[in-house]
Amino acid sequence: MGTLFKNGTIITASDMIQADVLVEGEIVTLIGKNIPSRGHEVVNAKGKYLMPGGIDVHTHLDLPFGGTYSNDDFDVGHKAAAFGGTTMHIDFVIQPKGGSLHDGLKTWREKAKPAQIDYGFHMAVTDLRDDVLAEIPSMAAEGVTSLKLFMAYKGVFQVDDKTLYQAMRVAADHGMIVMVHAENGDVEEQLRLQLLAEGKTDPVWHYSSRPPEIEGEATNRAVVMSGMTGCALYVVHMTCEPAVDALRRGRAAGYPVMGETCVQYFHITRDKHLGAPGFEGAKYVCSPPVRNAEHHAILWQAVRDGTLQVVSTDHCDFWYEGGVGPWEKWSKKHNGGNWVEYEAQDPSYRRPGKELGKGNFAKIPNGLPGIEDRMMVMWHLGVNSGKISPTRFVELNCTNPARIFGCYPRKGTIAVGADADIVVWDPKKTHTLSAKTHHMRCDYNLYEGMKVKGMPVMVFQRGKKLVDGDAWHGSNGSGQFIARQTHAPVI
Ligand code: URP
Ligand code: ZN
Ligand code: ZN
DSSP: OOEEEESOEEEOSSOEEEOEEEEETTEEEEEESSOOOTTOEEEEOTTOEEEEOEEEEEEOTTOEETTEEOSOOTTHHHHHHHHTTEEEEEEEEEOOTTSOHHHHHHHHHHHTTTOSSEEEEEEEOSOOOHHHHHHHHHHHHTTOOEEEEESOSTTTTBOOHHHHHHHHHHHHHTTOEEEEEOOOHHHHHHHHHHHHHTTOOSTTHHHHHSOHHHHHHHHHHHHHHHHHHTOEEEEOSOOSHHHHHHHHHHHHTTOOEEEEEEGGGGTOOIIIIITOTTTGGGGGOOSSOOOOHHHHHHHHHHHHHTSOOEEEOOBOOOOSSOOOTTHHHHHHHHHTTOOSOHHHHOTTOOOOOGGGGTTOGGGSOOOBOOTTTHHHHHIIIIITTTSSOHHHHHIIIIIHHHHHTTOTTTSSSOOTTSBOOEEEEEEEEEEEOOTTTOOSSOSOOTTTTOEEEEEEEEEEETTEEEEETTEEOOOTTOSOBOOOOSSOOOO
């Protein structure tokens, strides 16, 4: 006996068709008109859309960063993702300094043990010694077919141009893709030190330390290296005109370059949000920084005309008001590999958050919540306003992520033989986004009070129901690691 989705409208990257979908076991086995019920469990999707599960290819769960850890982990973060219609994500493993890529992978595999949705890993290379260069091909054999290099965060994750170039050459030889965080970290450091020396310490000065020019310059540098090495390049979290222009030029020249933006970069602004009075702007500190409306318009154009292929979240949430509490005690527990909720272990403890940067914007942990909100906000801002079609919505949030990162058509579409990751989407249902109701472990919501129209009402992963209205049906350990293929297409 399977599950039969009846009377819905299927949305894929290319079509909207009214048809029934039969799921048997973990996969879609039949799509057609009037499929007989024959003892199957029937989901009546009348008036609803059936979409492939969302894939968020840019997340940082439980990331040690900025003097603390990002809050959501492979338990809570997964549940939040699923409530928002996302059934797979790809997280960034960080190579430990002095350690190997496999050391990083081992740590992230531990982190992922409670998984409730499917996941993959990118490998962030931070220390490219000769032995690490030689190790890269073995990542592909592990199903980790994408490398990430940071051109910013000097003294933390940043690599130099030689490292980026060498990594691209090896990746190209093995059909892997290189991702970059493109900001000029050396110039950022100079700007930051100057601002702090002038007493400019409020959150809004974060913007001035990372202007569009340094994002555009670094994007251009990576694009040129992609052209020279032939390595497929994917520029993450693009925010502004100079960066989009650099990517567009590279694509026009025939270089194998692609890019994403993140949902927050369409809506959150420097002036209203980052520049909010007092310390409030810390809630919106991420890198590259949020930009104003003129850049939002550039991004909408770029996702429409195909310059950008994906919308992700860069989900990396921190408390707004964390507490220093018995930090060392918790840290020891954490390092001991205990994955039970840290607050349940010690209710008086709250992990440090954005407040670390009171009096110095450079110490505010960089990152924002979003894994739960992405699909609803993109539908609301993009589809309801007519800026993008429902099929383009699916392409940006589900299909292209799977294609580019080597797991299509198993993931990212509704098709016979594909994993039955299915979202039942009600285009008429409204919902007010709020920290009071979201599932992310975060004490604020970027879109607080935004009333969205269109949201998931049921979410299935490989045929198993995860979400039904407000009810959670998932379980720890049921999320699977998805090994991805090399030589994915450049689109
Ligand atoms: O501010 C951000 N983006 N934090 C997460 C790390 C990164 O740069 O992606
Ligand atoms: Zn980044
Ligand atoms: Zn990121």
